[in-house]
Amino acid sequence: xxxxxxxxxxxxxxxxxxxxxxxxDGLQNEPEVVSLAVKLELIARLVAAGLRAxxxxxxxxxxxxxxxxxxxxxxxxxxxxxGVRHPALVPNLRGLERALTAGARxxxxxxxxxxxxxxxxxxxxxxxxxxxxxxxxxxARQAGIPVRGYVSMCFGDPWEGAVDQGEVVGVATQLLAxxxxxxSLGDTIGVATPGAVVALLSRLAGAGVGMGTLAVHFxxxxxxxxxxxxxxxxxGVTTVDAAAGGLGGCPFARSATGNLATEDLVFLLDGLxxxxxxxLAALARTSLWLAQHLGRPSPSRVVRALAASLDx
Amino acid sequence: xxxxxxxxxxxxxxxxxxxxxxxxDGLQNEPEVVSLAVKLELIARLVAAGLRAxxxxxxxxxxxxxxxxxxxxxxxxxxxxxGVRHPALVPNLRGLERALTAGARxxxxxxxxxxxxxxxxxxxxxxxxxxxxxxxxxxARQAGIPVRGYVSMCFGDPWEGAVDQGEVVGVATQLLAxxxxxxSLGDTIGVATPGAVVALLSRLAGAGVGMGTLAVHFxxxxxxxxxxxxxxxxxGVTTVDAAAGGLGGCPFARSATGNLATEDLVFLLDGLxxxxxxxLAALARTSLWLAQHLGRPSPSRVVRALAASLDx
Numbered sequence: 001x002x003x004x005x006x007x008x009x010x011x012x013x014x015x016x017x018x019x020x021x022x023x024x025d026g027l028q029n030e031p032e033v034v035s036l037a038v039k040l041e042l043i044a045r046l047v048a049a050g051l052r053a054x055x056x057x058x059x060x061x062x063x064x065x066x067x068x069x070x071x072x073x074x075x076x077x078x079x080x081x082x083g084v085r086h087p088a089l090v091p092n093l094r095g096l097e098r099a100l101t102a103g104a105r106x107x108x109x110x111x112x113x114x115x116x117x118x119x120x121x122x123x124x125x126x127x128x129x130x131x132x133x134x135x136x137x138x139x140a141r142q143a144g145i146p147v148r149g150y151v152s153m154c155f156g157d158p159w160e161g162a163v164d165q166g167e168v169v170g171v172a173t174q175l176l177a178x179x180x181x182x183x184s185l186g187d188t189i190g191v192a193t194p195g196a197v198v199a200l201l202s203r204l205a206g207a208g209v210g211m212g213t214l215a216v217h218f219x220x221x222x223x224x225x226x227x228x229x230x231x232x233x234x235x236g237v238t239t240v241d242a243a244a245g246g247l248g249g250c251p252f253a254r255s256a257t258g259n260l261a262t263e264d265l266v267f268l269l270d271g272l273x274x275x276x277x278x279x280l281a282a283l284a285r286t287s288l289w290l291a292q293h294l295g296r297p298s299p300s301r302v303v304r305a306l307a308a309s310l311d312x
Numbered sequence: 313x314x315x316x317x318x319x320x321x322x323x324x325x326x327x328x329x330x331x332x333x334x335x336x337d338g339l340q341n342e343p344e345v346v347s348l349a350v351k352l353e354l355i356a357r358l359v360a361a362g363l364r365a366x367x368x369x370x371x372x373x374x375x376x377x378x379x380x381x382x383x384x385x386x387x388x389x390x391x392x393x394x395g396v397r398h399p400a401l402v403p404n405l406r407g408l409e410r411a412l413t414a415g416a417r418x419x420x421x422x423x424x425x426x427x428x429x430x431x432x433x434x435x436x437x438x439x440x441x442x443x444x445x446x447x448x449x450x451x452a453r454q455a456g457i458p459v460r461g462y463v464s465m466c467f468g469d470p471w472e473g474a475v476d477q478g479e480v481v482g483v484a485t486q487l488l489a490x491x492x493x494x495x496s497l498g499d500t501i502g503v504a505t506p507g508a509v510v511a512l513l514s515r516l517a518g519a520g521v522g523m524g525t526l527a528v529h530f531x532x533x534x535x536x537x538x539x540x541x542x543x544x545x546x547x548g549v550t551t552v553d554a555a556a557g558g559l560g561g562c563p564f565a566r567s568a569t570g571n572l573a574t575e576d577l578v579f580l581l582d583g584l585x586x587x588x589x590x591x592l593a594a595l596a597r598t599s600l601w602l603a604q605h606l607g608r609p610s611p612s613r614v615v616r617a618l619a620a621s622l623d624x
Contacts, residue, residue, distance in 0.1 A: 004474055004505075007505060009507040156316060190617070192583075193316075194580075194584065195319030195584050196316075268536060271503075271505025271536070302535060305533045
């Protein structure tokens, strides 16, 4: 694999935390259930490739998301990796209890910026959902466990269209107020463009939210994820969610296909001389290996381009 | 198709010329020969979708590129479209004669930034190639025909690796000096990242090249094309090459797969409130229609995302 000399641009962070969501956000959307052994190997390979934050599963009801029915066992069998975060998504108090019992040391909770998606996906109003999450966050903090908050539908919503950014700021600040250490802003249906990203981050800064407490989570549905990410970095965000090989999406939102591919992100950051600690070749090999298990090629451009020169 | 409210960012042009290369750069790389009727309908649909610069064919030797063996007939059957540029690529004086005979009113010539690609692709040294192109450009100008110049391998070369940007500046300024009205900077193997784009454009500006005489031509091999384009716009470039549906590549350079998809570009520019005159739905419908003819789905993310909601 050819190494290209880095060419920095001014105004970017020197280091970025890549928050890998493939094992959770990716695999929960696979039509086939992936075996626990493959999941554990995937996580081990991602850690070996240098990823320091890998979201591993979601403690949802096994009958609702059979793809993640092994969440408890996966958590309990996860080897300790010093310096590596392995958050698990918890939808409610029951999920938090399961996560804690199975040994999770970080959890994530999920809110919607819009009323419609909250009712369709979470089956409750946005304010009911936030009250419930505040309870979860409170219990997690009592247990000494950090909490990450997600806000979905930050830019567009399949039912409501364009989203009022004031609503996003409201939900994000509530998540921070209930004790979330980090809030990830999700473009769940992938319709954001860079100006909308800058506008939302400016509004959040205006509301007193530090960029260091935010992450961005773009889906590449319309090919905009990487350009949006670069704008977010320019605004001071230093944590970026991505899924190895561009896995994932959202089964509840039409055309919410594909997270930003971690490989495409790391190619960008390597090119800009921004440190991630991730070994791109090792990561792409992991996605090629996983693609063999899933029986279809990775949607990541980088993985496809490197496929000829790498062995899974 | 939902319309998303534009969110501008400062420092961008208010208007961008999308230079469509699909009929030439795209179709020359198709394994199957596309019929002349389909090519003519493709061009007509692209114009109807609002594109004002559509490169239509290349006057190469029919035995070398059978996909474009109908170049003369295509040019002579092209209907006049007031206000629309229809350049044809000409590799040499013979090609220029054919283009003029068939009624072309704009031509494009092609140079390599690197010695290796020049020898492998053009079968002559870079300086021999530039001397020959100067002759072509001189004859075209005598005939009152504007000339566009391409520089390929501006960022990386499959044989040489990283490319010295001084070499790119040298070739680009020679093309301008020989009378090219516009020079398109090609990232033929898709390895550029935004910092390299800024660095090259700064060097060109330092050499006295106006950004208005440049175009950028990114391939999306590693998913970087749109982020690179946005940086180029920020530097003052206002002409962007793209191929409808993400067609194309370069048969002579390994892994040079896929131009930036015009739809992904227009989605970005629509989102930023930058005028292009292009109707995104009509364009995506054109790519869906062409994909049916080519027998495989479009690689454009936008085209795939819109496929369910549009009829070809």
